[in-house]
Amino acid sequence: MADFVLYGTPGWGSALVEAQLEFYGLPYRFETVGNLFTDAAAREKLLAVNPLAQVPTLVLPDGQVMTESAAITLWLAGHTGRDDLVPTTGAPEQAAFLRWLVYLVTNIYPTFTYADDPARFVSAVSVQAPFKAAIKAYRERLWSIVEGAAGAPWFLGERLSALDLYVCVMHHWSPRGEWFAAHAPKLNAIATQAKALEPLRGVWSRNFPEA
Known part of the structure; x- marks a missing residue:
């Protein structure tokens, strides 16, 4: 299976997705972006992938780009076919x-x-x-x-x-x-x-x- 690529900065919102990738045991590479508020080079690096220059930005194994942590959360659950982090349809929770x-x-x-x-x-x-x-x-x-x-x-x-x-x-x-x-x-x-x-x-x- 090809790796996911997670663009992020330690301690920032990318940690929300990094934790899920680890929990599911999915192969991924963490691409450190840097401080998006103080580092122009960091913004330019991420703008090439995400026009909002925000983390988390996740590149799927097929090359598609996903942003928005909630969307990624729901997608990863569907991709893995697991319900241990996201309750399935019909679950009381x-x-x-x-x-x-x-x-x-x-x-x-x-x-x-x-x-x-x-x-x-x-x-x-x-x-x-x-x-x-x-x-x-x-x-x-x-x-x-x-x-x-x-x-x-x-x-x-x-x-x-x-x-x-x-x-x-x-x-x-x-x-x-x-x-x-x-x-x-x-x-x-x-x-x-x-x-x-x-x-x-x-x-x-x-x-x-x-x-």
Whole structure:
């Protein structure tokens, strides 16, 4: 089987897909891009594959390019024919899985798009700091909603899913672990358990060596 090629930067959104490739045991090559906000060469490298210059960008073995982590999550489950990360049609957890997967990528994930480089959206320097502060507060409120829906020991209850991998990765981003421990204990516990999954230890150490 030909390798997948995952364009990414350690610790960034590419970790969401890297974890799934590892979990499924799929052959892949990680193509390090670099900091897309500060390195023009990194942006040029990725623009040749993805016109939005965003990670994750996944090149399939047949050469097709996939972007958008939720789409990749669903595609990988179909490609492998497995349901251990994505509930299949008819599974009682499927509706909740789809709801919260899309919630994470359409509500919480975009807050980083806005706050990581506010100059793209707010031109006046004087309002960029308040803009970032408002986004941070909004992000915390969004996470509080997720906390209210989370089950135990995993997000969907007794079964592991890709949602738990998302929580584990995003737990490392703002507002970070201390906030989750204080304000979202169920999500914090899910992240801690996901970090201990044996097949993913290498992924976590490569992406979050300080954790």
